[in-house]
Amino acid sequence: MPYEPPTHTVERSIRATTGAKIIAGVDEVGRGAWAGPVTVCAAITGLRRPPVGLTDSKLLSQKRREELAVQLEKWVTAHSLGHASPEEIDELGMTAALRLAATRALDALPVRPDAVILDGKHDYLGDPWRVRTVIKGDQSCVAVAAASVLAKVRRDAMMAELQGEFLDFAFADNAGYPSPVHQAALRELGPTPYHRLSWAYLDALPAWRHLKKIRLSPEAAELESGGQLGFEF
Template sequence: MPYEPPTHTVERSIRATTGARIVAGVDEVGRGAWAGPVTVCAAITGLRRPPPGLTDSKLITPKRRAELADTLESWVTAYALGHSSPEEIDDLGMTAALRLAAVRALDGLPVRPDAVILDGKHDYLGTPWQVRTVIKGDRSCVAVAAASVIAKVRRDAMMAELRGDYSVFGFHENAGYPSPVHKAALAELGPTPHHRLSWAYLDGLPRWRHLKKIRITPEAAALESGGQLGFDF
């Protein structure tokens, strides 16, 4: 099924209404995985015509995606990746971990963007960044689509590197997402150092349930230490 190619419409609108000169597209991958980092790519593309076939990374075959990522890395004006580790995801929660990874990606760019196009409807970046959220931005916006492809290919490659030590988990094929092979290995061997230990999948593994990590929220920590969470009594 053919898809409409992404455009620079949103970026042009941001430039016209805010005066922004440098606009970055930002997308993440790995949010729903059970293992591995969450990875964010920030890409600056300017207003040039994108390479043929560019769209949301999920709509491209793995072979074509890898080829396109190689093309994009030399085509974009600049890009950078940011990661949050499984430990950071466990300690901070996914929203804060996403923000941390996104800030790392944006800080890794050679220039600071004046504005950011963020895929989805939730702004997990916040101040001081000027953010425009776009649902399905990885399909409609050139810079976000480019970030989507690069993030997906590079994170998949990171997970594939674990094949030597953890081949039974199938990370080279499932990239840390739940799959029959992954679930079977977890049930038999338990989580690896690359697994997120605060996630609900551990509730269904009686042998390994004791390893589940309970994240202490700031509110709970304040109560535990006798704090009043800022309330006046």
């Protein structure tokens, strides 16, 4: 399906209205997975022409994502990644875990951005960052699209590394998301040390629901889309 390539329109608008010179695009991957970290990439691209075919990572094949990631690592002005572990997600809730991972990514950049473009409509980052949220920013904004691809490829590689240790879960194929193979392995074997134990999927697993953790943070009542019931076991 054809798509419009991302542009620097938002970056130019932020520069014109705020005077910001260094702008980072930020995107996350792994929010809806049942296992593995949530990963955030912060990318600074300037206003240069991006590699051909750059768009939201979800619109690209695995092969094309990996090819683009190699190009982007050399093309971007700077980028960095931050992660929040399953344990941190269980303890903090997803919103705070996203903030933690994003802060780690931004703090790891060699320069501090004057402004941040955040994919989506919710600002999970907050002060002290100057944030512009953009719905479908991973399709429309060059820096966010670059962050989307780099985050996805890196997290997929991290999950694939677990394949040898947990072959039955097929993490190399599903990246921790609830595929049929993943769900079947959960029923038989229970969660691995890399699973999020505060999420509602455990309520549908009588043999393992005693492992469920109750969040103690202020965001304990938050409902994350990937953590709700509604998957068939």
